[in-house]
Amino acid sequence: MSTVTQADPAASAGSARQLSERRPLGDRGFQVLTLACGLLVLVILVLIVISTSQQASSWFTTEGTKIFARNWDPAAGQYGALTFIYGTAITAVIALVMAVPVSVGIALLLTEVVPYRWSRPIVYVIDLLAVVPSVVWGLWGILVFAPWIEHIYSSIGSGVTGIPVLDSLFGPPTSGASFFTAGIILAFMITPIVTSLSREVIATVPAIDREGAYALGATRLEMIRGSVWPHSQGGVVGAVLLGLGRAMGETIAAALVIGSSATITSHLFAPGYNMPAVIANEFGESFGLQRAALMGIGVLLFVFTIIINVIARGVVERSARRKRGA
């Protein structure tokens, strides 16, 4: 379009009429069509909020602030969501504690250590991790991993019995399907996204910063600390937050391995529950207020993940903009 207007002064007055601003109907129709498709994203997000809150409204109105109560007992008509919020926080934290160092380590390995020829196959392997569907992680988790790690849990559990803090974290009761197992499985699942985002951020560090550090005689570690890290800090934080959002919302694997027990406990090896898992397991057979409550837990989960994602994208974008400016 701009090219057309730029051509105007060059053309003589007579032929300039032909190069008018008027566009054929089909052309304008196409623009409207693409705009509609773009707006679809916003429409869907708004519709999600409206329709799910509407379904959950009876839970919000009848329970009021008791939606954050501790007790979840459909038989007794108690629908407090605190247990599940707690479980979501615990499993997400366990997943992050394990996945973040590993992901950043792999990202650094890919960008700073191995030659390009080798980094390709490593990226393929990490991508492969993302291709394994959630439900397959869950199947493996519950049938293979949980029975195997149960022995480790119980020996750690009996080992720490009586030691003040450790006992309340790792002591019995222990079970193969537990907060910790869910955290481990979630860690595997968020590793690909945290790795690839961190790698992208780290790859934008200017080569001149690296070379400068090396020229001053820095070792690779010192170069990473002095040149790479200050530059990519913000982006890596954003990547970690996106991983957190994923870990909070990941449903099926957690539903299979978390143990499905609505309890708040500091014991990490004990069975628990989290928000997506309780929706997946109980929604099908629920009705009335319980269904509204599960829908409401979904609304809370949606709100939490949206907040985290908005912050994460903001952080990533700001660090990207700063980099472009520099």
Next chain:
Amino acid sequence: MAVVAEQQQPDLREAKGWRRTSNRIATALMVIAFVLVIVPLGFVLFTVIAKGASIISWSFLTSPIPPQVLPANVGGIGPAVLGTIEITALATVLAVPLGILGAIYLNEYGGKNWLAALIGFFSDVMTGVPSIIMGLFIFSIWVLHFGYSGLAGAFALGCLMLPVVIRSTDEMLKLVPNSLREGSYAVGATKARVTMTVVLPAAIGGIVSGALLAVARAAGETAPLLFTIATVTAANPNVFSGANTSLPSQIFTNASSSFAGAQARGWGAALTLIVIAFILMITARFVTARFARFSR
């Protein structure tokens, strides 16, 4: 140092002592991080292949789903294979064109205006919406009024795919050089024509491969289907009405079963699902390598 510098060459060898040790430790930790990932991944793939390969056969892939109590050699997962293909294909038909058109708006029309920035930002945010929320969403706006169907499942999967397709297509359109667009405008083409006949074909390799990756991810999703297709065991060739089933839903059901036969069928279904996702991923790589004129 400065005093002796005149006579002595600077020492360019590797740093000594703790500096060298800490550097080596850091490198070793990075390698260990990678090993920590590939060992469990290898273990998962090995288990799925070992347990799945023993049960998979043509009749397993096509036979009806038997009751869970029956042993592994009876029946198969035919209805689930059919359901997965139907629902994923329908979701692709719904989401991919809309996503590509949305990306065209972002890149060709929106440019840097606030609305395009807003849509782009929320597409990114939407990729982070948990898949189970999409299931609840379609349940409340569709299933409550029209009942369970493959179409409802396709809507839910489509909602998951849409932002992914928008983002990957947008990235690809950005790579198309502006000179191509300007050349077409110069010969008098309208914007719609330039986009459809010049820009899209130039980026088609990357767009297709991005869409295939989105399909591969959607095919493995269970959570959006739980409350939209209702997971039955009978085959349902009509994707537009009636409860349906899919591979991930069947695996989910069988994983929580205590019967050995059902678990074995779960492993077989898991292998089938991974192979499908894998084929899509490899096709995507092939398409990128073969057809991408402007891609990374």
